[in-house]
Amino acid sequence: MSSVKRLVYAVIHFLREQSQMDTFTPDEQESLEVAIQCLETVFKITLEDTHLASSQHLIEMFTNSIQKNDMLPLSHSLPEGVVKADQLKDEGNNHMKEENYGAAVDCYTRAIELDPNNAVYYCNRAAAQSKLNNFREAIKDCESAIAIDPKYSKAYGRMGLALTSVNKYEEAVTSYQKALDLDPENDSYKSNLKIAEQKLRDVSSPTGTGLSFDMASLINNPAFISMAASLMQNPQIQQLMSGMMSNAIGGPAAGVGGLSDLSSLIHAGQQFAQQIQQQNPELIEQLRNHIRSRYLSGSTEEHS
Template identity: 85%
Template sequence: DISIAIQCLETVFKISSEDTHLAVSQPLTEMFTNSFCKNDILPLSNSVPEDVGKADQLKDEGNNHMKEENYAAAVDCYTQAIELDPNNAVYYCNRAAAQSKLSHYTDAIKDCEKAIAIDSKYSKAYGRMGLALTAMNKFEEAVTSYQKALDLDPENDSYKSNLKIAEQKLREVSSPTGTGLSFDMASLINNPAFISMAASLMQNPQVQQLMSGMMTNAIGGPAAGVGGLTDLSSLIQAGQQFAQQIQQQNPELIEQLRNHIRSRSFSSSTEEHS
């Protein structure tokens, strides 16, 4: 009988129903309900089986859009799936991948955080957050994210590779002389298009004159010192002039080189979506 239980509690703790100063502002059930209502990361789901099934179909449609590189359509499908089943971490993680493809990195990170809030052991969410953080040049945070992904999935080669890249980028930006840009010189020098372009450029009288001046300055000729290559501003200007010549000779190669550098910024190998 509940009245007996109340009497026991009153006897043990020396309290009674007249001690109103001990009362809380709201019942326990109301506190519980309000705590869910205020949580904007994990909405209280009232999904019915029909909604869950439809959400899974929408997720599959989104995955197909990803394969076809229709990233905006994929985002729309995943968003609809989330509305039907808001506590499914996969939908947020998949939408994060689509958002990254659209360069919406901030949105991608938010989706990864929501996926992790639902499933703290979801390695793929940490991995995809690492990619978005790397793209935003937040290398220290990216390293932390990849490390967490590897803790959960130690054999994942993609996480290992991307972690190394993020660590290298972090060292570059942390170094006093780091530029944040790393060229793969071996790959560049062995590029037949680059070799052909360089040979063509060397036949250009203006380039020959420019290179002659640079060599004279480099060995301490008359122009060395103030105004020479030991002058940082002159060195930068010489580099800009040389880049302009390359742009005029072979603009397609410049774009190829840019894409090559971008592609090495982080490895986002093709992955299956859940």
């Protein structure tokens, strides 16, 4: 208690000096006097207790302490691994700005290895994984971030994006709702929640066969857009499209009821599918898996 009283004595002495300066108005000086009286009453000391006085003035003690702390490098106050991890996080953020997402994932991964209890590193890596279309890895990272910090709204928001991208709309809605509970004014969470809710309504509507296909998701898929643009530059595809347009304008062949055109259309479709398979077999596999999962969902609930 003696050290506390010595500190309070130094504060009272400092306030007394300030109250006697002309830089303060009478009202401000009165406020200082009230503060002094409160401290004296609570700690039961007065300026007459000179045995509590320090050899250094309060300002001098404060200045010396600040200068001493400023001379210490950051590594003296934080473990070396934590400092390096934060540097790697900054490097990863720079890679994200440069759209070098693979390098960003590498930086965040190394940061996690050095400081595995930092939710930000997992959440940042989730953002990079989503940019690389590694949505399931992004979901895992968001779950890790939330396990560390259950009130991390950004982790819920990014998990909602990843869940939407793998057509888990109900879980995405739950994630966005949690994100909004933690950050009610975030417009991005609000708009993304509406999108996920609409997609959930679309897939929940009766389809008869249960084999409905989310064409909007396909068209908005970056891989599909890139592949389609590449295919349209292919001379063979351009020739196919030109032939189909010519047939459409010329009308069905006389006397065969359009069977010639239909045969040409089927043949063109087969060639187009072959081109897609050659250009992006991974996308074809994704489409097949999507249809299988939609077919099985009517009888078997998926568990993860």
